Amino acid sequence: MTEDGGHVYTDRECKEIGATERAPRPGAGRDGSRLIRRDCSRRLQDLVFELTAAIDSRDVNRLAGIYHWPGTSARNAYAIMGRLDAIVNRPLLHITPLQPSPPPRPAAAPPPAPLTWRTRPDVAGMQAPSVAAGRASTAADAALPESVHAAATRHQRARQVPTGLVLDQTVANRITPLQTVLSLRRHLGCWWVSL
Numbered sequence: 001m002t003e004d005g006g007h008v009y010t011d012r013e014c015k016e017i018g019a020t021e022r023a024p025r026p027g028a029g030r031d032g033s034r035l036i037r038r039d040c041s042r043r044l045q046d047l048v049f050e051l052t053a054a055i056d057s058r059d060v061n062r063l064a065g066i067y068h069w070p071g072t073s074a075r076n077a078y079a080i081m082g083r084l085d086a087i088v089n090r091p092l093l094h095i096t097p098l099q100p101s102p103p104p105r106p107a108a109a110p111p112p113a114p115l116t117w118r119t120r121p122d123v124a125g126m127q128a129p130s131v132a133a134g135r136a137s138t139a140a141d142a143a144l145p146e147s148v149h150a151a152a153t154r155h156q157r158a159r160q161v162p163t164g165l166v167l168d169q170t171v172a173n174r175i176t177p178l179q180t181v182l183s184l185r186r187h188l189g190c191w192w193v194s195l
Helices: 044-056 060-064 074-088 132-142 146-158
Strands: 092-098 164-170 177-187 190-194
Touching: 044 060, 044 074, 044 092, 044 164, 044 177, 044 190, 060 074
Parallel strands: none
Antiparallel strands: 092 164, 164 177, 177 190
C-alpha cells in the first residue's frame, strides 16, 4: 500500500518502492496488534460508551469484555456468546437507562388515639407516663404539606442509579423494533452488563 492509500501489486519488496505491506487497522497498535483494554468501566458513562462501540463495530469480543462472567458455566457461556453475537449484529438505535421503580409511598399515619390517664392498680397514687411525646413527631410528619413529601421523593429518586440498560435495535434488514434489557452489575468497583 502506498503512502496515499493506493494499492500496488508487484513482485518486488514493498520497502524497495516506498510502500508498506498493508495499512494498520484503526485502533491497532504500532505492530499491527489490537490494543487490549486493561482497565474496566468505573463510570456508567464508560460502560455505555464501550457497549455502543462494541455494537457499532459488530465486535462480539468487545461486548463480551464488559459482560459479567463470574459464576457462569462453560455451557451457559456458549449460549450467552450466541446471544451477544445476535445483539452486535443488529443496528442500534439508542440506549435508555432503566430506572428502578419508585419506592412505595409511606402509608398515612393513623389518627392519634385520644389520650387517657390510667392508674396502676398496685400503686394507687402514681399515674402512667404520657405517650403524647412519642405521638407528637408522627403527627407533625403527617401534618407536613404534600409539596414537602414530593420534594423529598424527587431528591431520593435523583440519586438512584439505573438497574439496567434498554437497547433499542431493529431486526437486521427490517424496520421491526426490538428491545433487549441488559442488567447492570457493580463488581470490584467496575460496571458490567449481564443478560
